[in-house]
Amino acid sequence: MNEVRIDKWMWATRIFKTRTIAAEACKKGRIMIAGVNVKPSRMIKLGDVIQVRKPPITFSFKVLGLTERRMGAKLVPDYLENVTTPDQYELLEMNSISGFINRAKGLGRPTKKDRRELEQFTDPDDFDFEFDFDTED
Numbered sequence: 750m751n752e753v754r755i756d757k758w759m760w761a762t763r764i765f766k767t768r769t770i771a772a773e774a775c776k777k778g779r780i781m782i783a784g785v786n787v788k789p790s791r792m793i794k795l796g797d798v799i800q801v802r803k804p805p806i807t808f809s810f811k812v813l814g815l816t817e818r819r820m821g822a823k824l825v826p827d828y829l830e831n832v833t834t835p836d837q838y839e840l841l842e843m844n845s846i847s848g849f850i851n852r853a854k855g856l857g858r859p860t861k862k863d864r865r866e867l868e869q870f871t872d873p874d875d876f877d878f879e880f881d882f883d884t885e886d
Contacts, residue, residue, distance in 0.1 A: 755799070
C-alpha cells in the first residue's frame with residue numbers, strides 16, 4: 750500500500766471520530782497539505798505533513814505509516830507524529846484562560862457568586878421595616 754485516502758487515514762489514526770466528520774473537514778477547507786486545501790479523496794503518502802485546523806489552533810501531523818483500518822489509541826504513534834509547533838499550544842492555553850478572565854459582567858450564565866448576591870438582595874426575610882398603611886392624621 751503506497752497511498753491512502755486522507756479521510757480514511759485521519760479516521761483510522763483517530764484524528765476524527767468518524768470518517769464522515771473527516772470528509773466534512775476536508776470539504777470545509779480545514780485540512781491542508783503544504784498549505785493547499787485538500788479534498789477527502791486526496792491520496793497521501795509517507796512523509797506528508799498534514800495540517801488540521803481545529804479552531805483556535807492548527808495541528809500538524811507527519812505521516813509515518815499508512816492504514817485504512819481504525820486502530821487502538823496505543824498504536825497511533827506508529828502511524829503519525831505530532832509536529833505541531835509549541836506556539837500553537839500556547840495559543841490554545843491562552844484561549845482557554847481568557848475564557849474565564851475576560852467574561853464581560855452581566856453576559857452569559859450567572860456565577861454562583863452572582864446567584865448568592867441576587868438571593869440575598871431578593872430575600873423577603875432580610876427586610877426589617879414594616880409598612881404602615883394607616884393614613885390618619
